[in-house]
Amino acid sequence: MKVPVKVTVNKKPYSVEVDTRMILADMLRDVLRLTGTHIGCGTGSCGACTVMLNGETVKSCSILAADVDGQEVTTIEGVSNGANQLHPVQEAFVQHQGLQCGYCTPGMILSAIQLLKENPNPSESDIRHGIAGNLCRCTGYQFIVESIQAAAKAGVKV
Amino acid sequence: MKQVGRSVPGLPNRLLVSGHGTYVADVSLPGMCAMAVLRSPYAHARIVSIDTSRALAAPGVVYVLTGEEIARETNPIPPVADPGLYGGKSLAVRALPTDRARYVGEPVAVVVAEDRYTANRALELVDVEWEELPVVSDAEAALAPGSPLVEPSWGDNVMMHKEFTRGDARAALAAAGGRVVRGVVKAQRYVAAPIEPRAYAASWDAYAEQLTVWSSTQNPHPLRVFIAETLGIPETMIRVIQPHVGGGFGQKVPTFPEEIAVAYLARKLGRPVKWIEERTEHFLAGGHAREEVLSFEAAYGPDGRVTALDVRIVADVGAPATFVGWAMSYVTAYCVPAAYKIPHCRVELFTAVTNKCPWNGYRAFGKEAASFLMDRVMDRVADATGIDRVEVRLRNFIQPDEFPYSQVSGAMLDSGDYPRALRRVRELIGAEGFPEEQREARRQGRYLGLGFGFELTPEGCSLPHTTMLSGYDGATVRVAPDGHVTILTGVTSPGSGNETGIAQLVADTLGVGLDHVRVLQGDTDTCPYGLGNYSSRSLMIGGSAAKIAAIELREKMFKVAAKALEVNPGDLDAEDGQIFVQGAPTRRIPVRDVASLVYRHAYGPEASEVEPALESTRYFRIGNVHHQPEVQGRFSAYPTWPSGACAAVVEVDRDTGFVKVLRYAIVHDSGPIVNPMMAHGNLHGGVAQGLGGALYEHMVYDDAGQLRTGSFMDYTIPTAVEMPHCEIEMQETASPFTLTGCKGVGESGVTGPLGAVASAVENAFPELNLALMETPLMPHRVWRALRDAEAGRS
Numbered sequence: 035m036k037v038p039v040k041v042t043v044n045k046k047p048y049s050v051e052v053d054t055r056m057i058l059a060d061m062l063r064d065v066l067r068l069t070g071t072h073i074g075c076g077t078g079s080c081g082a083c084t085v086m087l088n089g090e091t092v093k094s095c096s097i098l099a100a101d102v103d104g105q106e107v108t109t110i111e112g113v114s115n116g117a118n119q120l121h122p123v124q125e126a127f128v129q130h131q132g133l134q135c136g137y138c139t140p141g142m143i144l145s146a147i148q149l150l151k152e153n154p155n156p157s158e159s160d161i162r163h164g165i166a167g168n169l170c171r172c173t174g175y176q177f178i179v180e181s182i183q184a185a186a187k188a189g190v191k192v
Numbered sequence: 193m194k195q196v197g198r199s200v201p202g203l204p205n206r207l208l209v210s211g212h213g214t215y216v217a218d219v220s221l222p223g224m225c226a227m228a229v230l231r232s233p234y235a236h237a238r239i240v241s242i243d244t245s246r247a248l249a250a251p252g253v254v255y256v257l258t259g260e261e262i263a264r265e266t267n268p269i270p271p272v273a274d275p276g277l278y279g280g281k282s283l284a285v286r287a288l289p290t291d292r293a294r295y296v297g298e299p300v301a302v303v304v305a306e307d308r309y310t311a312n313r314a315l316e317l318v319d320v321e322w323e324e325l326p327v328v329s330d331a332e333a334a335l336a337p338g339s340p341l342v343e344p345s346w347g348d349n350v351m352m353h354k355e356f357t358r359g360d361a362r363a364a365l366a367a368a369g370g371r372v373v374r375g376v377v378k379a380q381r382y383v384a385a386p387i388e389p390r391a392y393a394a395s396w397d398a399y400a401e402q403l404t405v406w407s408s409t410q411n412p413h414p415l416r417v418f419i420a421e422t423l424g425i426p427e428t429m430i431r432v433i434q435p436h437v438g439g440g441f442g443q444k445v446p447t448f449p450e451e452i453a454v455a456y457l458a459r460k461l462g463r464p465v466k467w468i469e470e471r472t473e474h475f476l477a478g479g480h481a482r483e484e485v486l487s488f489e490a491a492y493g494p495d496g497r498v499t500a501l502d503v504r505i506v507a508d509v510g511a512p513a514t515f516v517g518w519a520m521s522y523v524t525a526y527c528v529p530a531a532y533k534i535p536h537c538r539v540e541l542f543t544a545v546t547n548k549c550p551w552n553g554y555r556a557f558g559k560e561a562a563s564f565l566m567d568r569v570m571d572r573v574a575d576a577t578g579i580d581r582v583e584v585r586l587r588n589f590i591q592p593d594e595f596p597y598s599q600v601s602g603a604m605l606d607s608g609d610y611p612r613a614l615r616r617v618r619e620l621i622g623a624e625g626f627p628e629e630q631r632e633a634r635r636q637g638r639y640l641g642l643g644f645g646f647e648l649t650p651e652g653c654s655l656p657h658t659t660m661l662s663g664y665d666g667a668t669v670r671v672a673p674d675g676h677v678t679i680l681t682g683v684t685s686p687g688s689g690n691e692t693g694i695a696q697l698v699a700d701t702l703g704v705g706l707d708h709v710r711v712l713q714g715d716t717d718t719c720p721y722g723l724g725n726y727s728s729r730s731l732m733i734g735g736s737a738a739k740i741a742a743i744e745l746r747e748k749m750f751k752v753a754a755k756a757l758e759v760n761p762g763d764l765d766a767e768d769g770q771i772f773v774q775g776a777p778t779r780r781i782p783v784r785d786v787a788s789l790v791y792r793h794a795y796g797p798e799a800s801e802v803e804p805a806l807e808s809t810r811y812f813r814i815g816n817v818h819h820q821p822e823v824q825g826r827f828s829a830y831p832t833w834p835s836g837a838c839a840a841v842v843e844v845d846r847d848t849g850f851v852k853v854l855r856y857a858i859v860h861d862s863g864p865i866v867n868p869m870m871a872h873g874n875l876h877g878g879v880a881q882g883l884g885g886a887l888y889e890h891m892v893y894d895d896a897g898q899l900r901t902g903s904f905m906d907y908t909i910p911t912a913v914e915m916p917h918c919e920i921e922m923q924e925t926a927s928p929f930t931l932t933g934c935k936g937v938g939e940s941g942v943t944g945p946l947g948a949v950a951s952a953v954e955n956a957f958p959e960l961n962l963a964l965m966e967t968p969l970m971p972h973r974v975w976r977a978l979r980d981a982e983a984g985r986s
Binding site: 053055056063064067068069070071072073074075076077079080082109110111113114117120124127128129130131133134135136137138139140143158161162163165166167168169170171172173174175176177178179 | 199201202206207217384388436438441468869872875903911915917918
């Protein structure tokens with residue numbers, strides 16, 4: 035069964051029809067073709083699919099697409115302003131090598147932005163707890179932590 | 193500015209942080225179908241019948257493929273390394289079985305449908321009649337007489353039995369006058385768990401007669417060879433594209449049944465087909481690693497020198513498959529006794545098959561168990577003699593002037609300075625002040641311990657008789673008419689950053705900036721033939737090939753520049769996009785202008801004596817590999833031997849057994865470092881996987897062969913909270929056998945945490961006689977060891 039969904043994604047309004055079983059991550063990826071949101075587990079454990087729903091991070095594999103009707107979603111594609119104007123948190127990840135394979139990175143960056151929004155001057159421990167919902171298998175997190183520290187130090191407005 | 197030695201951020205970083213990478217899941221083609229896999233619910237069962245009619249009748253279902261069609265239409269999948277060629281047993285394995293399933297999760301049929309939801313739902317409409325068979329889920333049980341047989345045609349469950357000897361270990365142990373330590377080291381079953389699961393897509397163009405396969409693989413060219421052989425079509429008909437790969441760690445080396453099924457079905461159906469692994473499938477069937485039991489006896493002198501070592505290794509490699517994983521058991525045996533000189537040594541290996549998921553490659557590839565074993569041996573000798581744990585290692589190390597050093601297995605260790613690294617890591621972790629720190633913590637009721645580990649991680653694996661595992665690779669370097677450079681490599685990057693290091697090597701050789709260099713990898717139609725990414729080979733072998741090709745172009749450009757500047761080519765150097773006269777840098781010509789002369793003025797006075805165009809494809813074959821058979825069937829399979837001295841400080845909760853790593857340090861030696869930031873990043877990641885293995889990660893099966901840890905909630909990999917800050921220092925002893933002296937850093941860091949953490953937990957309770965021989969050191973295991981040790985003391 036399909037249901038109509040009106041949703042604003044990255045400040046752009048969409049009207050789509052989705053299967054009632056469809057998860058938000060699949061709607062973003064397969065219907066809207068915003069493939070920057072990645073799926074790593076499908077059970078809300080890894081955080082690769084993290085997006086913002088009404089300004090708060092959520093795991094988009096654990097939300098039904100039909101449930102975002104009338105709401106606002108921000109994905110990694112909405113974080114930067116084109117290829118030459120990355121978000122300062124993205125720029126910090128680039129410079130401090132806060133990534134390797136890049137698969138967990140979009141979710142990690144959204145969690146980092148959320149963290150800095152709530153706590154602009156986080157301690158190392160605050161940062162580690164702030165990204166504990168995002169698994170990374172490549173970096174051992176150290177350069178991710180350093181990237182977020184650098185972004186905080188630069189006084190990033192999120 | 194020279195690029196080598198600089199911490200340059202990864203070339204694909206901007207693309208990846210903005211979500212614009214392309215992974216296989218992002219590949220979408222018109223008319224693309226989705227595949228779903230029906231897996232065995234039993235560890236061992238006969239397939240009595242498969243009825244696909246209900247599934248085929250379901251709306252949206254396109255096709256159902258079973259083993260019967262696979263047997264009729266395809267060849268067995270060529271194994272990456274056939275155990276039969278190394279003294280073990282071979283087995284022809286096809287993508288889907290016709291008769292039996294041999295582990296839970298083994299693919300038995302696949303459904304293709306218009307979309308993924310429909311395909312998954314239709315799996316329950318495939319009716320399989322099963323007859324359960326006896327299960328063997330433990331390696332020792334598998335070796336016992338009368339065990340159920342995983343592969344009845346073999347007659348037993350021994351895939352391989354191997355023995356390496358030097359001197360007479362048994363006699364030396366008997367003559368040791370009781371100065372013998374014994375123990376059983378157990379390494380648990382592991383899974384790689386890259387955050388991107390396995391993913392494949394394929395499309396057939398009937399008019400062009402071309403099959404394009406997108407695979408989250410580490411090895412596009414070998415995969416093309418294997419698909420061609422399996423489908424019985426020429427390699428030229430197949431193009432394998434490796435888009436961005438979301439982590440590999442050895443697990444994404446070929447060849448999986450699902451890769452073959454996707455490729456076969458795209459051609460058969462004439463429609464693009466895609467399969468994205470579910471996380472549960474990764475845990476069930478993505479390939480496991482590491483489950484080994486190592487029983488040892490070691491004789492030592494009063495000075496702590498180990499004089500004899502006898503080790504029996506039993507590896508539980510799961511069911512026989514086309515995966516390369518079984519070879520990790522061989523490598524464990526091959527690496528004993530690692531960094532140490534032991535005159536009398538016997539290493540016996542039993543590679544046992546069971547009704548569990550087959551092993552596939554995983555970072556550290558068996559080397560970790562050998563180093564962990566030796567760390568435990570050294571600590572037990574330290575306990576027995578009262579000599580300091582670091583000192584015992586120092587007394588037994590191979591010394592820096594003794595390389596190349598031949599080990600009992602035929603391994604030829606190339607280079608290193610183990611004593612210097614271990615002494616330095618002792619300083620780095622603050623060992624001198626630690627006893628006071630420990631006493632102060634005790635006064636507060638906290639239990640701190642300091643431990644050491646020493647890892648040896650041979651790299652550049654090269655085995656005889658394999659398509660994929662060999663010590664060479666190729667690269668093409670092109671300088672365009674505008675002076676911009678393209679590098680195409682046979683090696684690939686699953687996120688580990690070798691493209692950046694290779695670009696740095698080539699940029700320096702050609703004297704251009706990194707912003708003028710582009711690296712293309714992972715496409716069999718454009719890149720030179722190469723073996724891809726494994727065994728930390730990409731920079732040291734692939735980078736060497738690229739450097740040789742760049743040197744060739746540099747010489748050619750210098751010839752042209754020399755004519756233009758009216759000097760000898762030997763007088764020239766190049767940097768920052770300029771070719772200039774050494775000692776007179778104002779006499780110069782831009783690389784761009786030289787390229788232009790070559791392409792646009794081929795008959796002119798400067799370029800007429802060189803072959804037109806600036807393009808070179810070269811191959812590099814690494815030294816220190818010896819494949820000539822010798823009396824014990826031994827060979828030198830690893831050209832380089834990076835090493836790492838590791839130290840951990842842990843806090844142990846005496847009441848719960850919970851271990852927290854407070855700080856971690858490693859002094860690592862992988863030769864000269866091209867990009868320190870990338871090398872450190874690889875080490876951080878390696879240490880995280882190592883600490884995961886030391887403390888948290890464990891694939892658990894029950895007696896019926898059912899997996900009990902099928903999700904990230906059960907198989908817990910470290911989060912940022914569990915990871916300590918990791919202090920890294922590089923020690924750079926160059927390998928004499930590689931072009932750049934590089935030894936590889938891709939698998940480093942993974943091994944040391946096992947020994948260091950076990951040693952540190954023991955050290956937190958010096959008053960107890962703790963001997964922790966089994967990982968992971970989960971709270972219940974540490975708690976039990978503490979209670980047993982306390983009971984033993986009272």
